[in-house]
Amino acid sequence: MENTAINRLVGRLTKKETLDRYLDKDSRLTKTMDAKDLLLLGVGTVIGTGIFILPGTVAALYSGPGIVMSFVMAALVCATAAMCYAEFSSALPVAGSAYSYGNIVFGEFIGWVIGWALILEYMLSVAAVSTGWSAYLVSFLKGMGITVPKAITGSFDPAHGTYINIFAIVIVLAIALLLTQGVKTSTRINNIIVVAKIVIILLFVVVGMFYVKPSNWSPFAPYGSHGIMRGASLVFYAYLGFDCVSASAAEVKNPRKNMPIGIIGTLIICTLLYMAVAAVLTGMVSYTKLNVAAPVSYALQLVNQNWVAGIISIGALAGMFTMMLSMIYSSSRLIYSIGRDGLLPKGLGKVEAKHQVPSHSLAAVTIVIAIMGGLVSLDRLTQLVNIGTLIAFTMMSIGVLPLRKRKDIENKGFKVPLYPVLPIISAGLCIWMLIQLPAETWIVSLIWFALGVILYASYGVWHSQLRNR
Template identity: 60%
Template sequence: MSLWKKMTVKPDLTKTLNADHQLARTLNTRDLIALGIGAVIGTGIFILPGTVAATTSGPAVMVSFVLAAIVCSLAAMCYAEFASTLPVAGSAYAFGNVVFGQVFGWIIGWALILEYMLAVAAVSTSFAAYFASFVAGFGWQMPASIAGSFDPAGGHYVNLLAVLVVALIGWLLHRGLQSSMAINRIMVVVKIVIILLFIGVGLFYVQPANWRPFSPFGTKGIVAGASLVFFAYLGFDAVSASAPEVIDPQKNLPRGIIGTLIIATILYVLVAIVLTGMVSYTKLNVADPVAFALNLVHQRWIGGVISIGALAGMFTMMVTMIYSSSRLVYAIGRDGLLPRWFGQVNHQLPQNALWTVTVIIALMGGFVPLTQLVNLVNIGTLVAFAFVSIGIIPLRRHETLENKGFKVPGYPVVPILSFVFCLALMSQLSLETWVMSGMWFAFGLIIYFAYGFRHASQDLK
């Protein structure tokens, strides 16, 4: 067998579909939507509608959100079909492994490891900063030595709050999905109630004159705004990582993925409508547009409540992403591309993968400055989106796989359009992002050829 054939070898489908039988199926549609909303709706909902309106789209930012949601829904439908056809752990990694072959599955998995872990580590530091600011209002100040990433010259040694919140989430997930999902659902409800509170109060201060001119930057501004807010929807793909732990995945996974996108779009658009109606878009280029608007209408008391919503938003995002990244590492270890220790299941949970992921993320959030690395989250996501989108074509042509659940409408136009949009968005990322991601993928290929290639091939055909 040639080197290329060995690199593109595909897994035995029977083994793949039965590989996760040790995991408990406990998740329903409600849990999946809570996971999805937990990942998608974060602090961005209180910031992006204002800053994008001020700098790019004007009040037409609400149209930008709808346009971005339409584009995102193309990839979401592709994920939904894959998840319905292949309800296995690993999300896009497993999908790529089956339709493209081993090395492509590894590249997608390596991209997702980058996305999930960096995203959580970055959000953990934001959570710590937000929490420290919140408690400072009650007169409690965090010591500088435990309030920042490792920088002895600046008096910082560890971001203790970032480490603790990641460890707490790891512990909750370790206790089992039922208890951790119950807490996640509560936090998601708190977050949505606070968003609805802002919308409800803000409606009384809307002045239609603030919506004129509706599109001061023209169609170009609306499209540019859509490309910016597109990234606000990222996270719904993490739902598919839960496939082997879902009750009736053919029905519930598509509902969870598409339901997440619909609810997120409604909330983003409503916040954009109310915010740009309360205050002229020209004044919204500030760090916290929602708090700024509330101060202008003398409703500062809601600002503290909004802070609780922001903390809840970041917490649920970390729950979803730590959960998803642990299932991803478990799936890669299960297939032998990483040490099989990661693929072991204890008490119906991949505990080894979960604690490894938790420790790595906690160390990154606690000690490593991540400012320059956050853009890598976007490229990791788009790489996975692109493969999943175009992968629908070989999936439909697969001789063995049969899908009795959700199928992408408008095949093959919709998958191709989704693929093209992903490439277009990737082309807008900075050269620095491409260089750093190139280094990450090069490192990943070294690991693949040094370990994964030799250890996984023997179990594939």
């Protein structure tokens, strides 16, 4: 009797969703995005302010001019996971990214755990970036002679004179309002801003090339190969966000062709931009002087190119804006997918008829992110973004193995080369990165996942569309 009950429970938790049902549900979303839109969505997410900060600080402390190779190595690690995502998005062109993929290949419970990890990644990262955007804007306004009252520039901390981060709230609400106008409108604006951001990055590279001194690249690896490896582990996180592209699969024209282009193309473009900035920056200034808050602006000021440094500030604001736009978009599709399956209130899975966007899920994520960004100090929580991402990467890498064995899922699009070796290597690399995270990150994340299991057991399992079928 006991074994029967256990078998029934295991059978219930591992019951899998069907691709056909997801395709039917997601047919309410309009297919308006092409490969160009996906590339710009991906680049908009991955390239944030980090491109103006990370190459300098990591070069100064760990890699020296070898930071260029650190970016290449980190990209190769990411590429293994990116190819796994590309195969999934080609075979399963549905909303919800790794959450929906997990439901189809592993079963509902594992899918829920992946979704819960992604909620952590998406919402925390946007909330953290919104506070960074606010700080950058306040600094920018101060440079123009406009002083903003301290009380409205930080999280709720009366002891230090701050009560609300008003700009963090305003930018999140503004982006959400833009997303309610439909994918076509928000994609068009995102594309314009991302192109402007890329132009600003290329402006730095072109101007900076005239001030490069090859002697600054010697020694190339002052901290040895270990320093380059250490640098790679740090800049790995600069690439996170390409997985957001897969969340848009249900709104993409010809996903079998365009999704792999969007995911893998994002990684290639971002790697080239990171390498170019790192090479020029370490060529302009000795790596020993780059451990400063804004190394790119610092390098430009040293060569009396203050006007370019000012433009870089605008590029930084644009970088954070497009990252938040992409992540709020992706998180709303994730919550929509979980609501669609009944694991969260089904109202979150509704699609608004006029603009064909999941407005309820968009409103929910906007409220949560605005409260976190406006009132909560996130300094110690941003490490949790990494753990959520790496858990999803690990499961997607492993998931390619059962996906290939499914006779009911036809994939005429992209497939991971060197199967099954490459997916296993990808999973191993992700697990290695997970092990590197500090103990306090694991403790807080275990609390988060415990809350997720309680929510699933008390609500999700009873309202699940799978159970009701």
